[in-house]
Amino acid sequence: MLVARDDVPQTSADGDDSDEDLAGRFSAGDGKAFELLVRRYRDALYRFVRWHLGATRSDAEDITQDILIEVHRSLGGYEGRSRFRTWMFGLARNVCLRRRRAAKETLCEAAGEKSLRELPDAAVDLETVLERREVQETVRCAIEELGPGHRDVVLLREIEGLSYEEIAAVLEVPIGTVRSRLHNARAALAERLAPLARGREEER
């Protein structure tokens, strides 16, 4: 087999304490534990909000803070029946759903050009910037064009490294749905990337 399988990125890299330990310490009155959880998950929550709602960076940061405030308020009620990150992403999803219902439209539509089409990476290799921008823009558009349910699954799996079981719990869908959404979403993304690869080969 020629292809090396990618390892799933770790989401709890900083510190030795598990998320559940930190949640327990916070419930026992250790405010520092919450700070560690924030440091561990702020970026993941931000990405979830940004892709789920199609929010601008600024809006996504505001909503991420709303979610973290709600995590802080609710953490005393976390009983450890599920993994902390499953509980937290579920809470984040509920906040996003309330936002969607309140706005009656996605922030992406409201914000127009300022949405996900912003390129995030300022530190690009100048020699390859055109190629990277082209590839990134295509991938970005392809992700945007997925339905929210498919986008969530792709993000939670590819970026945050959640298992199928965890994703099913967060999105409150059967594991079979997670599996089929991932299969379909990846096929759609691959369809968009294949012409890029062909075009590149034809240039050579």
Place this chain on the structure above:
Amino acid sequence: MRCRDAVEKLSAHLDDELDPAESRSVEEHLSQCPGCERRYVLLTATRRAVRRVALETVSDRFDSEFRSRLAAEGGTRRGGTPRRLAIGLWVGLAAAIVLVVLTGRHDGQAPGTESGSRPLLIREGSRQVPDYLGPCAQCRLDAPCASAATCGPATPAIDAGLDLNALTAGVSDEQAIHGRARLLEP
């Protein structure tokens, strides 16, 4: 294993979500079928591309802004306090009920309060009830989830089934395996 079956399992195979027997079957098929191997390479490259694009982080000012907001929201309260207060309230309520039942008094005034001391229930009830105790638990329970409106319908074009053969038509094994991998390498 036929190609159709293998294609259905490639995504789960990529995620190590197949059982060992299924996984072995897919590996075996991939080692014998250049077409499916190309599809698998493309899925791998797609994963790398998605990770590179979507891996954004919050801005530098996020932490200080959040700290301010948390402080403004009363974030100095510790996580264990709400539960302890809730338990205290229930204990107080139970104690007051017992006292009322034992004394047969229903005027809200417990024994020994004539001299000015306040009854246990009121004393406990006068403690500040954390304003976030109920609402947040409610929020989480109230939100209806997994409806068609929230999850969104499956994309018809996707559900119609993609012809992955078409994706790789005209591309040699060498191009598929090395060309695409190079193009999308982080």
